[in-house]
Amino acid sequence: MALDVVIMAAGKGTRMKSTRPKVLHTVGGRSLLQHVVQTSASVGADRILVITGHGAAQVETSIRESLQLPGLHFVRQEPQLGTGHAVQQAVPALSAAGTTLILNGDVPLIEPETARALVEACAGKRLALLTLALDDPTGYGRIVRRGDAADGDVLGIVEHKDATPEQRRIREIYTGMMAVPTERLKQWLGRLRNDNAQGEYYLTDVVAMAVADGVPVVAAHPRSETEVLGVNSPAQLADLERRYQRQQADRLMEAGVRLADPARFDLRGTLQCGTDVDIDVNCIFEGTVTLGDGVRIGAHCVIKNAHIAAGAVIHPFTHIDGEQQGAKVGEGALVGPFARLRPGADLGAEVHIGNFVEVKNSTLARGAKANHLAYLGDATVGERVNYGAGSITANYDGANKHRTVIEADVHVGSNCVLVAPVTIGAGATIGGGSTIAKHAPAGELTVARAKQVTLPGWKRPQKAPKAG
Template sequence: MLQHVIDTAHELGADTIHTVIGHGADQVRQTISDDIIHWVEQRERLGTGHAVMQVLDHLPDDARVLVLYGDVPLIRKQTLAILVDHVCGDSLGLLTVTMDDPTGYGRIVRDADGNVTRIVEQKDASVDQQAIREVNTGILGVSAAHLKRWLPQLSNDNAQGEYYLTDIIAMAAKDSVEVASNQPADVMEVQGVNNRVQLAELERWFQLQQSQELMLQGATLADPARIDVRGNLSVGCDVYIDVNAVFEGEVTLGNRVHVGPGCVIKDAHIGDGTEIKAYSVIESSTIGENAQIGPYARFRPGNRLAANTKVGNFVELKKSVIGEGSKISHLSYVGDATLGARVNVGAGTITCNYDGANKYQTIIGDGVFVGSNCSLVAPVTVAPEATIGAGSTITRDVAASELAVARGRQRNISGWEKPKKH
């Protein structure tokens, strides 16, 4: 959640991001890495006003300050930009929202002319004030000079014994500083997270926003409510994404890419016209145009596939380069390998790339045919147009156009008794 807020602050062009931390401070520091973050620890948790006080000594007097919250992750840049524009010597920006049920929120109190005069917290509000439906989001933009004048005047003489940041609104009104309020386009922008139920609600709304953006870009989603984008997804024209697909990190889908149900794609580039069939997992790989992947294929990191390749069901790839038109159709493991163009790898074939201590390369040239159930013990090179007979274990290099057969002679034993179940 905090990373979302920090990313939005970056989009606004923040010079410095002062992040006030308390409970779990060390874990937060270890998790978030950003050069312009200035960490400030609030050793006593005495309210929002007290939290902002911890930053005062680090603010230049001429700074424009935007107060954001780490548990309000989905606030939009466009909404905040309006608040920042209101920050000047005689004005501050306040973000409010109108709710059907304002219970628990500070109420926005206005005078007869509609000017904001103060904010009253729920526990301190009168019966009439509790009926007010316009409430405070806590998000505001204000000059550092005003903060330095007002925050030292805060008192904790209230029902919660805390220093309310909201009390500066009454101070602004007293000093004839205009409180310019505006509201977000959607109330979900300013929803905070206090428990896992609220977290799940925000996640679903966030995913729906991303689904709508993808469809506006030209993607067809089988069900906009059943897709998860956990990073940045870029799509070309006429992309189709079936249900329950998950995208993580940086993913690019070219034109006419088809993603089947249940696929997980992370940090990958998928070329035009490629089809990723059901329940395939692709991580840190690049796939060329018009490829056929899956179903149930697994790409571990580091693969590069050329155009018109095929990696079929129950095939696992790792750190491999697959040349144009090559096929690994089913039930194979290919790791630390380089395959040329037009290679056919039969079912059940594995590259034995690990000797228990080190990894080795398998090189397969253009036009090689590898029969079913073969083991290629690396390091080994199979030259172009060679053929590997089914069931072979290849431990030596194979020259161009040779047929390699490496398997024991078959014996049929008469009178063999099958094992009996105890």
């Protein structure tokens, strides 16, 4: 039986007070709409139809670029005349039979299990609504049932703006999500009218039509309120972000990760952790990050697209951004505080990268150290190298990048400039303050400094006294 998912994502989101379409605002590093599309794919949808309107081109481009999914299509709603009108635009693309699951692009945290339960409740022959009892149901459509029983037959949904004072006291609300037999949905959509306070075509009117046609109307429920919360303002977006982050923190702690404070943790991608991992406060993880057994992450670190091997310690305020190339930290390595690893940084076991050291597109073999105020770019560094404070590889000639090779057991003194392409032979020592533009032989001391000169009687320039 075919399963089509229709995602309503045409709204402007006026209360967001933003030029960005509402569904492109982010939670956990992904747009609201991206969350919903990925959930739709995970429930086995044959086709995913996203209804766009405000900022349609921007929305469509963003989702196509971030998610290359087969069966993903876009349908435009212009103008926006209500939820029923929105789904009407998708009718030509719906399957002839099967089930249509309708979700909202601004309700990002719906769980795949809940979406599947809604589809199963429909079973291709019932109208299934996702409902929830709220302490404060203001703004939501109310579920009207026969009699006073909470499990009485569903008779319809009344929008908040059209509800009577008595109906507004109903706590069970419609979340905006339903699963419908596709053939029936097409029929009901063709009968919608806009004779209501807003002059719009309400999708919720199909409930009364189902009741009139003798089609059973059933309800399914989410596990928590968080699943069905939508975003209409920056305050709601921030609230949902914290709820999402707490979910991720709880999942990690259940797996054994020790978080110093789960309320001060942000995951904006995927994070895989081994055993006995410790993460201090205010750390941000983006992209794809893996942490091996016994890894310790200090406070205020930002780590993106990186693999950190077992026993490594990332000291506070370190910034690791592997971008597309990735960054690697070897077993038992020590990084930071205040260090920066850029794309292509590949640190071997027991490497030390200290404060204010930047590494980019460079490999450092076991035991190499750059402990202070240094730059290593486009470099190959051998085992046990000691790279002095203030030293840099001058890897760019204004047009092209060149590589520096520093062989095993080299000692580079402080404030040196290694002008690539250049090789420092194994066991060599580079005297502090040297600018090395030629290969330095193995096992020798190489120094390149201007002769020190003292000028007797030299006086510093003095400012001329001010007139008057």
